[in-house]
Amino acid sequence: MTDLSTATVRLGRSGLVLDDREETLLCASLFYFRLPREVWEARLAQVRATGYRAIDVYLPWNFHETAPGAWDFEGRRDVGAFLDLAHAAGLAVIARPGPYICSEWDGGALPSWLALEDGLQLRQAEPKFLAQVGRWFDQAMPILAERQWGRGGSVVAVQLENELDFFDTHDRHAYLTALRDMALGHGIDVPLVACAGQGDLIGATGGVEGIAPAFNFYPDDRSPFVEAEVRRYADLVGAEGLPLLVTETNRAHTTLRRLMASGATLLAPYLQASGYDFGYTPSTGNWGDPGGFMTHDYDFGGYLSPVGEARAESAEARVLAALARTLGPALARATTVEAHGISADVPTSASPSQLVLDGGGTLTGVPNLGDEPGTATVDGVSIALAPFSCALVLRDLPLGGYGLPGTLKFASADLVGADGGLEFASRVPSTIVLEGAGGVQAVEVDAPQRGGSVVTEVASGRDRWTVVVHHPEDVAAPDGTPGVISPALPEPESLTAATRLDLETRAGETTAHELPPTSEAVGVYRGRTHYAASVAGATELLIEGAGDIVDLALDGTALPSFARFGATVRVPVDGASRLEATVETWGHANFDDSRLPGLAIGSLRGLGRVWSIASSEDVAxxxxxxxxxxxxxxxxxxxxxxxxxxxxxxxxxxxxxxxxxxxxxxxxxxxxxxxxxxxxxxxxxxxxxxxxxxxxxxxxxxxxxxxxxxxxxxxxxxGATLLRLEAVRDWQVEAQADHALLALSAKDSTGTVIELPLELEAGEEVWLDVPVPAGGRSLRFEGGQVRVSAFANGELLGRVWLDDAARPKFTGGDPGRLWIPGSWNTGAVRLLVHGTAGGDRPRLARVTAAASPE
The missing domain is CATH 2.60.120 (Jelly Rolls)
Known part of the structure; x- marks a missing residue:
């Protein structure tokens, strides 16, 4: 499988080759569905300004099919418009339409109603599922096909599925073959790839001809064993004439340098450009201990914050991208070997990597895995190492290809340009050695200061070189404009004024069911479902399979919330006669985790099965x-x-x-x-x-x-206990899907002006309007025993849950922050505030608003 190509995109040993330009590509994840449409162009420009030449883009199926057969590709769902903007920005796109995407997104983008179809098996070569995928690909693939690189667009590769090697697909070959054939049938002729999440090539690709393997590496950034692992995979794919494509990895450029030195020709750190999960789109589960809610704030510390702040790592991005551009095909065509002759006085790699550059010369990665500066010796030459860094040491690079005389014998600084002279970047003192007609000349250059590049003229006989060493933050964007790191923002403003609205929080229209239905069965794919039934005569209840957020009340008295992800829960009745429950979907599981029922891919939401415990017997x-x-x-x-x-x-x-x-x-x-x-x-x-x-x-x-x-x-x-169960029957159920909540949030209403703090009773729920200063604002909420949903511009911005022993852990970003984009800010945000039981009296103490860049 050595020739997967179109007229302008070729996948070969040197990587993804665009218009015959061989270059190691840096690629940032940038997701249109996590940003308002109004900021797409600006975010794309920020990525391009770092020197990254590509972005990878998921297309979430359930973002576009909002209900069975209801497709939406308008407004901020107009992925075609986003791809066109990416092309205009000069960015190539690796498109990732799934059908499953993971991405800490609701259900991994698989629509929740799929699990309602009898016999349908998710992510399998099974006719019912493949028919549903076909419907999705019929919508998504033509958008991608029309925008392929060879047709004047931005799409240079299409990824099928995502980390399938984590999932128990019974016939991987048949499944991936079906996806491949669907893509080809829609005219996709750029390379098709499939990424392995844990190194299982066949587990990811099914061994299907025409699908190239890619790899997602998430190592410990401080591990000394990264290089040896990555070289192994470079050798495996290299033996097939294929490149090492790293489609996801950590964001620190120290680690990216180590991967580059180990043979990666595509580096796509996840997630360099952060964003937000608006609406009911975060997932549940995914990491570490079972359970957990993904935050509205979707941020893993990349070089662009969720609100578009350029962080310090953006300077490292410009340096590494400039080095890749400067070395060009020599780097892309390089072969990787284990480096020798290196010692260091700081923690470093157990087996460092060296690239043998095409056309001559080597590039050796020398990591400092500690937080203190240090030194290393490379082939007898001592070099300085910055804290937590990876020097890329050039040896014996012929300069004739740059129109310059002689050879760059040694450079401990990064070569970021060679147009008329040699430009380097370094945070520490560096050693530059040049060889010309008059022999070898060595130059020791002090560490440059920000805004104070060091310029040195070097002569060797008749040969002359101008050597410039920049501070990394002075390395320009590809168009020559200065790099920017965002300044600190002003202190947040405290918002204490509010209007308590005379507005209902639910419609009150119920339907009768013998047993409690799943939320999805009554059309709540995202949102809330309300249940009520008599429990007269019961002494204790058993609830199986409830999720995500479950609020119970017995005879009107609220119980502490629980979020057990489908785990069974015992509930004392204490003589009550009526049970009421509200079950809110945070999001469906995005990662298949069998430890809890609600974390399996395809698990449904709602109250689950409710039983009265008729008897109990010790069977230990x-x-x-x-x-x-x-x-x-x-x-x-x-x-x-x-x-x-x-x-x-x-x-x-x-x-x-x-x-x-x-x-x-x-x-x-x-x-x-x-x-x-x-x-x-x-x-x-x-x-x-x-x-x-x-x-x-x-x-x-x-x-x-x-x-x-x-x-x-x-x-x-x-011990072991056997409980005999009797079903609780005759339920009244109110479906309150996301669109119903959005409609309520948009209603006009009178109200009473109040000042925060607001105190509620457990189980009480109210609407508030809170004035917000103009512009983009990061909103933060303070208090306890309350959950807050914030609405603006006809959208649910997100939700926070304040100081409650019952809440699960949050992962992914800042759990206390919601963002209202400037284009959505009409001067107020509407809040739905719910008081919870089990602690102090529910209290929304304060809201603060911090200015954010747009």
Whole structure:
């Protein structure tokens, strides 16, 4: 697979070659769906000013299909217009239409209603799912095909799927073949790629001809082993005549330099240009401990902040991009080897990389992985290393290709230009060695100061060179304009005036259901669903599968919120006769995580299944044990569950018993104290139970014979309880989808002028209008036991949840900040404020507004 090309885009050993220009490409993620349309052009210009020549762009399916069959490509959903602006800015685009994109986006962009279709299997070579994908590709692919590089547009590659090697796709080859054929059928003739999230080439591409592998690397920036890992993958794809394409990685240019030195010809750090998740679009889950809400603020510390501030890393971007431009094809065609002859007095790579440049010379990466300055010796030459940096040391570079005499024998500074002279950038003292007609000349250059480039004339016989060393922040953009790092913004203003509106928070129109439906089943793909039913006579409830944010009230008394991502919850009834519940969707899971039910791809939202607990029985005893190799003898011993003792820790033991089920009722088995996943076999059917949700549900005529296999670990098992369940029936349900909430937020209303702080009762919910100074503003909220949804310009800006023991962790950015773009700011923001139970009295103490650039 060595020739995937069009007339103007070629994928070969040197990378993505555009119009026969071979160059290592730097690529920034920039997402139209996370920014107002009014700032697209400015953000694209900011990226181009850093010297990055490409952007990668997801196309989220469920951003454009807002309900089944309802397509929207207008306004800020006009991806075609965004791609045209990218082309006008001189940026190539790697388009990523999925169908699954991850991106910490609601459901990974898979529409939530897909899971309602009986038999449909997500991300599989299954006819129902492929038919749905075909509908999406029928909308998205023509937009991309019309804007391919070879047709006067910006799209230079199309990525199919995303990190499929994390997901259990049963027939990867068939699935990727189907996606490839759909793309080709729509006239896509730029290269097709598929990225591996954990290095599994076949897991990502299915081994399908015509789909090139790409890689997402997220190493520890301080790890000494990065280079060796990356070189391995460079060698693997290089053997097939293909380049190492890094389609996602960390943002620090120290790490990007290490990857470049290790052979990457495309470097696409995720996420250099940050943004926001407007509306109900953040996901749940994704990282570390199970659960967690992605923030409205979508920011991983890239060189552009969510509001467009150019951070210090933007100077490093200009330097690395200038070095790649200057070395050009010699760098793109380089081969990578392990570097030798390097020592350092600071933490550094265990196996540094060296690029053997095409046409002569080498480029060696010398990292300083510590936070203090240091020195290194490279082939006997001592060089200075800045804190947390990676020097790219040039050796033996012929200068004839630049119209200059002689050879650049050694440079510890970055070569950022060679037009009439040699331009370098460095934060530390540098060594420049040139060889000309009169022999070798070495120059030691002091560290330049900002605005004070050091200029040196070097002579060797008849050969002359002008050597200029800049401070990195003085390296210009590709068009020659000075680089910019945004100044500090003014202190935020405190907003205390508000109007409490006489406006309802829900319509009150309900429909009857025997059992609580999922939110999606009543048309709430994003938004809230309200439930009410009688629980008279019940003493305790069991709620299975509820999510995301669940607010319960018994006879009007609010209970603490919970966000357990589908895990089973027990709720005492305490003599109450009526249960009311509001379930708000934060977002569907974007990353398949089987530890909690609500974090599996395709999991639905809503109240789940609600049961009255009719009886409870201790079943921790009388389990027969099969210890396998850990015991000898027959008959099998009888122990408590997890009670078998052995010196062979970690080896499996199986516990079996019949459970006292009646054959007609539903039951739930609770495995208390579970510390590791176990395999449970019920009537011959096996599944895995996680400590995060240690419950097993038995339907009628299930659960007579149960076997639990667990690795031996000498701790108290904690017990097992069997609950007999009776369904709570006859529900009144009100669907309140996002469009209904938006309509409410836009209503005119009278109200009462108040001053913050605002105190509420637990469970109380009110609308406020808060005046906001003109322009783009970052809004911050202070208080506790309240959730706030902020609306402006007909959009939900985002949501915050203040100081509540019940809230889950937040990941992705600043959980307390919402942004109102200047173009959306009409002078006020409308807030829906909900008080929660379980702590001090709900209180919105203050709102502050900080000016932001546009």
């Amino acid at each position: 005893s009388l389990w027969t044990v099969d210890g396998g190799a850990q015991w000898a003898g027959d008959p099998a011993p009888v122990r408590t569950l997890a009670g078998w003792s052995s010196t062979r820790i970690g080896r499996p033991a199986t516990y079996r018993r019949a459970l006292p089920v009646d054959g007609t009722s539903h039951y739930a088995l609770h495995l208390a104290g579970l510390q590791t996943p176990v395999e449970i076999t019920v009537d011959g059917e096996s599944s895995i139970v996680s400590p995060n949700n240690p419950w097993v549900h038995f339907g009628p005529d299930e659960g007579r014979e149960v076997a639990i296999t667990m690795a031996h670990w000498p701790v108290d098992g904690g």
